[in-house]
Amino acid sequence: MAYDLIVIGTGPGGYVCAIRAAQLGLKTAVIEKNTTYGGTCLNVGCIPSKAMLHASEFYEEAGHSFAQMGIKVGKPSVDLPALLKYKEQNVESNVKGVDFLFKKNKIEAFHGAGRIIAPGKVEVKDADGKTQTLETKNIVIATGSDVARLNGVDIDEKRIVSSTGALELPKVPQKLLVVGAGIIGLELGSVWRRLGAQVTIVEFLDHILPGIDGEVARQFHRLLQKQGIAFKLSSKVTGVDTTAKTLNVKVEPAAGGAAEIIEADVVLVAIGRVPFTEGLGLEAAGVKKDNRGRVIVDPHFRTNVAGIYAIGDVIAGPMLAHKAEDEGVAAAEVIAGQAGHVNYDVIPNVVYTSPEIASVGKTEEELKAAGVVYQVGKFPFSANARARANLSTDGFVKILADAKTDRVLGVHILGPDAEAMIAEAAIAMEFGASSEDIARTCHAHPTLSEAVKEAALAVAKRTINF
Ligand SMILES: Cc1cc2nc3c(=O)[nH]c(=O)nc-3n(C[C@H](O)[C@H](O)[C@H](O)COP(=O)(O)OP(=O)(O)OC[C@H]3O[C@@H](n4cnc5c(N)ncnc54)[C@H](O)[C@@H]3O)c2cc1C
Numbered sequence: 001m002a003y004d005l006i007v008i009g010t011g012p013g014g015y016v017c018a019i020r021a022a023q024l025g026l027k028t029a030v031i032e033k034n035t036t037y038g039g040t041c042l043n044v045g046c047i048p049s050k051a052m053l054h055a056s057e058f059y060e061e062a063g064h065s066f067a068q069m070g071i072k073v074g075k076p077s078v079d080l081p082a083l084l085k086y087k088e089q090n091v092e093s094n095v096k097g098v099d100f101l102f103k104k105n106k107i108e109a110f111h112g113a114g115r116i117i118a119p120g121k122v123e124v125k126d127a128d129g130k131t132q133t134l135e136t137k138n139i140v141i142a143t144g145s146d147v148a149r150l151n152g153v154d155i156d157e158k159r160i161v162s163s164t165g166a167l168e169l170p171k172v173p174q175k176l177l178v179v180g181a182g183i184i185g186l187e188l189g190s191v192w193r194r195l196g197a198q199v200t201i202v203e204f205l206d207h208i209l210p211g212i213d214g215e216v217a218r219q220f221h222r223l224l225q226k227q228g229i230a231f232k233l234s235s236k237v238t239g240v241d242t243t244a245k246t247l248n249v250k251v252e253p254a255a256g257g258a259a260e261i262i263e264a265d266v267v268l269v270a271i272g273r274v275p276f277t278e279g280l281g282l283e284a285a286g287v288k289k290d291n292r293g294r295v296i297v298d299p300h301f302r303t304n305v306a307g308i309y310a311i312g313d314v315i316a317g318p319m320l321a322h323k324a325e326d327e328g329v330a331a332a333e334v335i336a337g338q339a340g341h342v343n344y345d346v347i348p349n350v351v352y353t354s355p356e357i358a359s360v361g362k363t364e365e366e367l368k369a370a371g372v373v374y375q376v377g378k379f380p381f382s383a384n385a386r387a388r389a390n391l392s393t394d395g396f397v398k399i400l401a402d403a404k405t406d407r408v409l410g411v412h413i414l415g416p417d418a419e420a421m422i423a424e425a426a427i428a429m430e431f432g433a434s435s436e437d438i439a440r441t442c443h444a445h446p447t448l449s450e451a452v453k454e455a456a457l458a459v460a461k462r463t464i465n466f
Pocket of ligand 1: 008009010011012013014031032033034037038039040041042044045046047049112113114115142143144145163164184276278279280311312313314319320321322323324352
């Protein structure tokens with residue numbers, strides 16, 4: 001038997017799983033069909049999108065709030081090729097980092113498409129079509145996800161793009177139409193709006209950001225409108241006419257009715273992602289999938305076939321890099337005979353817009369649906385000294401705590417640096433904290449995180465600064 005474990009796919013799920021397995025003494029190999037490691041996240045997802053959000057946010061700051069703070073920079077302009085190069089360099093250093101980590105941990109890496117021939121046997125076909133068969137005690141499927149397509153709208157990654165094409169538009173479109181007001185649509189819509197595009201977002205539902213706490217989503221919707229993004233909610237894109245120089249996008253009410261035509265230079269299809277298992281040989285190996293194409297696993301990431309596991313975007317649950325990573329660690333530990341575990345109740349979720357949204361735990365809607373009696377503590381950033389100093393006072397922190405036990409059930413932050421502050425809430429919840437525990441924890445002054453403490457105080461109706 002050549003390997004203890006072969007991981008197919010080197011996204012955040014796969015590469016982290018391989019490293020943890022190697023740490024635990026398992027002889028481990030990875031197979032990657034892409035030329036670089038790191039999967040969606042490092043190549044065309046989290047990393048490049050955050051680089052572009054970061055750069056475009058500075059551009060906007062330079063144009064707006066610098067003067068208010070007494071800094072004169074003149075009228076800033078965008079050098080798009082340089083911005084894209086900065087993003088590419090970011091991607092490159094991250095994917096090289098994974099290569100380094102594989103070598104450091106003595107993980108063998110094979111480039112090519114992996115296919116499960118049978119439990120314990122994986123075929124790798126390289127770019128030249130050459131194949132070799134590897135033997136292993138265990139297999140982890142970490143093949144991730146792909147862009148979801150929209151009927152009647154063909155993505156050419158030039159004028160009609162997925163998130164991948166939207167990360168490398170060679171020129172700022174005059175008019176960008178985004179299909180889908182989920183995280184990816186709002187993040188990339190924000191990037192191109194900041195860089196100068198006129199952005200319209202078409203969403204099938206009657207609200208943006210499905211799954212996010214309703215109050216947060218409503219306030220954020222208003223802020224995005226104020227920033228200049230136009231929305232068409234309860235609407236669906238049913239086709240794009242590409243024959244003219246400008247795209248003519250057909251938009252209908254979600255419930256059906258008369259269509260209108262909206263002109264755009266670029267259309268971004270951001271309606272979600274679907275699990276990717278093409279060419280993996282799952283049917284032949286007898287690995288079961290659910291009706292949405294996700295590999296079915298038990299709480300220990302075991303599929304129905306002994307010795308075959310699955311993690312990350314290819315299984316159920318939020319399609320997030322850190323969820324995939326934690327599953328990678330847990331699966332490796334399970335395979336090594338340890339008690340690997342992921343707490344799905346405490347998985348933070350971040351929208352890296354401006355302001356940011358970060359949340360963990362239950363939303364008010366979920367608590368109401370479950371009949372849980374809860375208390376709400378809220379604190380606005382407009383009452384936080386540091387937020388005022390930073391000229392970023394939009395948003396609030398909201399803490400939801402069990403009415404009887406005071407245990408924190410959910411934390412929702414709309415505001416500056418929400419991404420950093422949500423970690424405090426996640427740790428508190430992981431340790432079963434009450435809102436009083438957070439309220440009695442000393443927070444440094446002046447920090448944005450004092451708004452978290454104040455929201456916790458607000459659960460017991462005793463905020464100090466509001
Ligand atoms: C624009 C965008 C922005 C995002 N931003 C964030 C963010 O800010 N935060 C966050 O948490 N998540 C974000 N995500 C989601 C995140 O990228 C995914 O949740 C994460 O990458 C899933 O990891 P994974 O390991 O399951 O799969 P993936 O990262 O998709 O990796 C799967 C890998 O498997 C390889 N593969 C597939 N089939 C085979 C095969 N047969 N043989 C060999 N290799 C194969 C693929 O080439 C790929 O490298 C974003 C996604 C997008 C598209």
